[in-house]
Amino acid sequence: MSSIGTIAAAARAPLTGRRVLVIEDEYFIADDITRELASLGAEVIGPIGEIEEAQRVLRAGTVIDGALLDINIRSSMVFPLARELKTRNVPFLFTTGYDKATLSPEFQDVPVFEKPLDLPAMSRSLVGMMLRGGTA
Numbered sequence: 001m002s003s004i005g006t007i008a009a010a011a012r013a014p015l016t017g018r019r020v021l022v023i024e025d026e027y028f029i030a031d032d033i034t035r036e037l038a039s040l041g042a043e044v045i046g047p048i049g050e051i052e053e054a055q056r057v058l059r060a061g062t063v064i065d066g067a068l069l070d071i072n073i074r075s076s077m078v079f080p081l082a083r084e085l086k087t088r089n090v091p092f093l094f095t096t097g098y099d100k101a102t103l104s105p106e107f108q109d110v111p112v113f114e115k116p117l118d119l120p121a122m123s124r125s126l127v128g129m130m131l132r133g134g135t136a
Contacts, residue, residue: 013041014127021057021067023081024095025049025074029117033068033095036119040127042066051076058084066130067092068122071102082107091129093122 020042024030030047037044045062048054051073058064058081067085069078071094078094083106085092093111094103100112111129113122 013039015066015130016041017043018065018130019043019045019063020126021045021054021062021064021069021085021090021092022047023049023051023054023068023073023078024070026070029070029095029115032117032119033122036123037068040123050074051078051081054078054081064088064090066090066126068126069094071096071098079104079107082110089133091126091133093126093129095122 015037018041020037022030022033022037022044024033024047030049034044034047045057045064048057064085067090069082069092071078082092082094093113094107095113095115095117097115099114100108103110103112111125113125
């Protein structure tokens with residue numbers, strides 16, 4: 001493949017070879033997110049709809065290159081998982097029905113995408129964070 005072809009392929013599938021954790025408990029939203037990320041070449045871990053299952057994935061040492069976290073999973077807040085991802089320097093963003101004002105100061109630098117989700121904008125944000133290697 002020519003270098004132009006390689007660049008074009010990377011632009012179409014910028015997450016090829018990257019593993020993205022999806023924590024979302026609403027089936028249709030989780031399915032939409034999974035399809036969007038797969039179209040960008042990502043290997044999706046999940047979607048996971050329970051905090052305990054997500055904690056098991058993190059404890060297992062699963063390689064995670066990026067993550068999308070719904071703030072409220074079955075009436076439990078996802079912040080302990082977000083803290084763990086931050087500790088590991090894994091870029092992530094929040095999806096939620098809440099607005100950013102509800103976040104504690106420790107997460108003010110994390111992008112928030114309100115539902116209904118703008119999947120292309122959310123994906124661009126995640127791709128940008130993963131390519132830069134940070135959360136903001």
